[in-house]
Every structure is written in C-alpha cells, then in structure tokens.
Amino acid sequence: MKPYSIALLLSCFPVALSPCARAAGEVPPQPPQEAGAPRPGNVQAVLNGDLQACLDFAKSPDSSKIIYRWLIESTIPKETLEQLGKNGFLSRFAGDQEWMEGFFNSGPVPNIGLALEKLAALYRRDPKIASHPLYRKLATATALEYARQSDKEMNNPKKKKDFHPSWTDERMFQTYDYYRTSHAKGLLNPVFDTLDYWDMRILTGRGPGDWTSPESLTWLRDNVRLPAQQYVGACWQAPYRLHNEFGESIHSGASYYAPFDGMFKGGRAEMTREVGAVCGGLSTYGATAAIANGVPALTMGEPGHCAYTVRPDKEWVPAYSLSWKRGCHWNFYGEKWSLLIATQNTFSDKAARDLSGKLVVLGDAARKAGHKDRAGELYRAALEVQPINFAHWQQYLDWCSREGGLGRNQWQEVSRQIVNAYGKDYPEIAWMLLSGKVYPVLIPLLETPQEKEAEIRNFHQSLDRMKPANWxxxxxxxxxxxxxxxxxxxxxxxxxxxxxxxxxxxxxxxxxxxxxxxxxxxxxxxxxxxxxxxxxxxxxxxxxxxxxxxxxxxxxxxxxxxxxxxxxxxxxxxxxFHPKLPRFDPFPGELLSSGGMLIPNSVHERYGPPWQHWGVLEACGGFFHTNNKEDATEVKVILPRMGELSGIVVVSRKSHVERGDGTVVEVSEDGSDWKEVGTIEKMQQVQRIDLGGKNVRAKYVRLKCNRKDYFHLDGILVYGRRLA
Missing domain, CATH: 1.25.40 (Serine Threonine Protein Phosphatase 5, Tetratricopeptide repeat)
Structure with a gap:
C-alpha cells in the first residue's frame, strides 16, 4: 500500500474509502457533519493541536466512521482491500458506525485484515447480516474469534510441518449456521437475544472439536433445555464414572470411549451422558449445554480439577467449582478469574468502551506520526474514560516502556493510577500490571529503602476486599x-x-x-x-x-x-482459656509443663483446633485431637526446663475415654533415649501417675497409644521441681 499521511487518510474518507474501494465499484456513504464536530480535513490539525480538540473530535457523532476507516486503510494491504470491496461488503461495513464499533471494541483484533476477510465470507453467505442487528453481532463475533484463533494457530512457533488448521472457514460457517438457524426456529434460550458483540464471542470462541460438532450442539440444544440459571447444575445430568462398563479407566485415554464410537447420534455430548465421565467431562458437558442454548459459559482449570462457569444474566456464576484458583480456558487477556469479571464490566459499558477505544486508536495514529507526547496524552485520556480497560492499560504501559521516556516521578504517577483504578475492586489485576510492567522499571529508580517502602505501602493502602475472589x-x-x-x-x-x-x-x-x-x-x-x-x-x-x-x-x-x-x-x-478440667489432687511441686510445648504426631483440625494445644499443658486445660490414619498415635511434651518429676496427671474428655486405653507413658532427658514410667490399661477421665521418690529426671514426656484410632486429651500436667 502506498504511504499516506495521517491527515490525507482521515480527510479522504467522507469522499471515498480508498482508491481500492473505488476500483471495486463501491460508493461509501458520506457522514453528515454536525455543528461543533471537527471537519475531517482538520484531523491533522487536531492531532497537532491541543488535547481538547482531540477529545472533542472523538466525542463527535460520526467520528467512529472516520477513525476506524483510517485504521482499516492504514492496516490492510491494497490487495486485501480490493477483495473486501467485492459484493458491497466493505461499503456496508464502513458505512455502519455501530457495526464498526462492535467489531473494533469487543475484544482483541490481532489481524484486522483476516477478521474482515472472514466477516466478508459470512456476509457473502448471508447478506442479511448487514440489516439484522442480532445476526450482525453473531457473524462479527464468529469472524473475530475464528480470525483470532486462526492467526494464533498459524503463528504458533511450535507448528509442525504436517500441520492442518482446525479454525477453518468450513467450521466457521458451521458455527454461524448453527446459531443462525437455531435462533430462527426459536430454539435458543431468551438470553441469546440480549447478547452484545463481546458476549457472542464467548459462544463462538469455543471453537472446533467433538463437543462443538453440529451433532453434539444440536443434541444438547434439544435435550438440555433449561432456564439459564439452572445450567450451573447441568453437569450432574452425566454420571461421574472413573471406569466404564468394561473396566477401562478414563485416564487410559481413548479406550474409555472407544467401545461406544458411532453408537450415539448426539455425538460426544450424548455419549458422555450415557457412558459417564469425571470432572473434566462433566464440566464440559455443563458448559457446552449452556453454550448450545445460547447462554455464555466456559470451562475452568482448578488444581487437580476441572470446573466451569455460566453467565445466566449479568454476573458469572461458578459451577462444580472447588477452589478460587481458577484458570478460564477461554480468555482474551489471561486466565485469571478477576480478568474475566473485569472484562465483562469493561465491555458492558458501551459508551465508555467506544469512546475509550477511539481515543486509543487516535493515540496509535499520533504514535505512528511521531507525535510521542500526544500519543501518551490520548492513551491517558482513554484510561480516564474507562480506567479498568485492561487492554488499554497494556497498550499504554507498552508506550511508557518503549517511547514514553518516563522518569521516576512519572512512573510513580502511573503506579498510583493503577492502584486507583484496580486496587479496590480488582487487586489481583493491579498487582499483575504493577509487577509485570511498572515495578521492574520503577523500583530500581528509587534511591532509598524508605522510598521503596512507600511505594509498596501505596499498593497495600489501596486494598479493600478480596475481589472478585481470593487471589x-x-x-x-x-x-x-x-x-x-x-x-x-x-x-x-x-x-x-x-x-x-x-x-x-x-x-x-x-x-x-x-x-x-x-x-x-x-x-x-x-x-x-x-x-x-x-x-x-x-x-x-x-x-x-x-x-x-x-x-x-x-x-x-x-x-x-x-x-x-x-x-x-x-x-x-x-x-x-477458662478453667475446664475436673477437680483433682495435683502432685507436689511446680507445674513443670506450663510454658512448654505439645507436639502430637498428627492433628485433626476440624475436631481439635490447634490453637487449643497451648492449654493442654496449663492448669486451665485445653484440647488436642489426632486423626486415625496412623498405626500408632503419640503426643510429646517438651518441658521448658529439665525437672525432677513428682507425677503426671492425664485428663481425658468424658466422651470416648476408651480411646486412651493401653497408653504408655515415657520420659526422656534428651528426646532420644526413652524410659517407660507407667501404662494406662484402662483410661479414666483423670489418670494420675505417681513418680514421687523414683528419681525421674526428664525434659521430655511422651504418651503412646499403640493402635490405629483417634487420640485426644484435655490435659497433660507434669509436676515436680526445676533442675535448671
């Protein structure tokens, strides 16, 4: 494409899209000029003038047509533009402001030309998309996701020589046709009619595979018809089975389902409900059932588990979820749950989303024209309009690192802007941006420990709650x-x-x-x-x-x-710790166990909270409770100092006293050589072991119960006199 100046590109659009479009026979519509709106011919002056002129231009009614036409013209090669001009597609697209805003402001478009080529292919297949708002969104979302994933697939450095792409136009047509036909027949959930461009991308971005074959989607659509809110429980329609009817483990691979290939007309979905699966299959069943009915959903990875989430209304609801550590399998900017929620809120605010998007494109225009400072101003203005737009933050921080020439004070201001934008409601994202882009540059610029402490403290002062979940x-x-x-x-x-x-x-x-x-x-x-x-x-x-x-x-x-x-x-x-032990006669001397330490060989935290261990060695009493997984149970007491023992009092709870039967009591001076000083054949609630006159010296006391069972006591009180 021949080089055009920014001013020429922007000023020529009301007359014609490009020389290529004219050659293709198109006559683009001419946008009306309203009072107060900058004329296209003044765009270069706007970029070279003050920031307010740029803001006024971006806010003007028809600025989207001019801005996004410039983006198309400056991005796509001449040959591609000529192809897009055929059949009237480019004229219809470039003349529809709402369509262009939906295309460019519904998520990443890494390859604009490829995405428009795929959208043009869908337009040729169904020209009605230009006049039907819902199908226009569907076609655009389908083209964007197939272009995004196809571009990723083709540019994968690990691509093999015999690679065959999966995000093909054929599968794209199947995806579009499935939702188009299902909706026309009135077979989708009413939620589908409320979806915007970005929401549609969640449905169409699921991509090719056994689960999204026409057979599986159709079967799920017809057999798992639920109110939108109930798809969070749809996973339980399929049985949880580790082994199939022939004893094959699901972890053995394809052999689990191999005996059933071809038996089910409903494809993988019906096979899963009839044969069974574990968490991965069940969650995929639940998520795909929602997607097949036009309800946004996606699967998520958790530690050792697969879950899913459904968006029946305006909020995402986790399903079959066991942990806050969720990695969303479909994503734009990262797998974190907080990014999904922030992205949802970003694209739900259409007015802010569109204005912020236009300002970023203008920033790109200024950047390409060498207006470094104006580019930074426009990026910052975009973030003032929509402070939680993660993609725009990434773009701005990229500019800061590469071209901004920021000093210490300026980087500190960027840090403050991030914590102000995200700290309260999206702290994980604030930390992602700070640790990934800001602190590696800023911290080395801070000269004193006090300055570094102040920077870290600033982040913590912004925190309020763990939102939208733990992190x-x-x-x-x-x-x-x-x-x-x-x-x-x-x-x-x-x-x-x-x-x-x-x-x-x-x-x-x-x-x-x-x-x-x-x-x-x-x-x-x-x-x-x-x-x-x-x-x-x-x-x-x-x-x-x-x-x-x-x-x-x-x-x-x-x-x-x-x-x-x-x-x-x-x-x-x-x-x-209030006194809880029954009355008993203590042995002579001091309570040597007070100030010591209790060490059970296992702890059952549900039945015996560890904070109560401290009281076991004190006059007030406490509690410990082991689990029953060991062949033998023991608890060790470390005295704060060596002592000559006069006696030991062992206090059990009233319930299950018999679990202490056969307990052996031992002592040691060094924790290695042990000497038995008593055996409790039949445990009583208060058990006294008299060691008076036996010259028993010890720093350690141990109680051993040689059987596999729970062991629990309220008190182990050791009496005598200190030796050191």
Missing amino acids: DFPGALAKQMDYLGGDEAAAGTMMKVLMDEHMKSQDYVAPSLVWCSELTAAYPSLKDQFYKSVASAGSDIGDKVLEQLASSIIMQAEKTGDIQSFQAAGSLLKDR
Missing part, C-alpha cells in the same frame, strides 16, 4: 519483599507495612498475619516485633482471625520444635 496474595508479598532487597531488613519492612495497613481489614488481616508468622521462621530475630505488633493490635483483629493465626503459628512451631512461637501463639488467646 495469590502471599505470592505478591514474597515478590514485594524481593523488590525491597529480599533480606532480613526487607522482611522487617514488609512485616511493618502489613501490620500497619491490614490489622483492621476484613479480608487481608488473616493472610497477612499468617505470612508474617511464617516469616519469623526464616528470620527468628523478627519474632519479638511480630508478637508485639499482634498484641498491640488486640481487639482490632477479631477472634476468628486470632484463632486462625494462632493455629497456623502453633502448627508451624510444632513442626520445628519452636517453643517460643508456640507460647507466643498461645498467649494471643490466653483470655479464651
């Missing part, structure tokens, strides 16, 4: 600590930031405290700072969070033998 907050904290230097000083800074910013947070206090408690295992010198911070936070934290924190610290301490952390965690909830 990998601990992973973000670890990366932030690396940005601060990754050493003990950085750990202390991170702890201070988290304790300052999140102690009153409903969602972030628990993961912040748990992460800090785990940090003290790597940096023991920070323990005092941590425990003092928790103690000073006090009632701001809340009972449930304190229980979670104390349980986490105690579990970690029991694994490492860290008495200091065990005691510190117990003291966090000391006021929660």
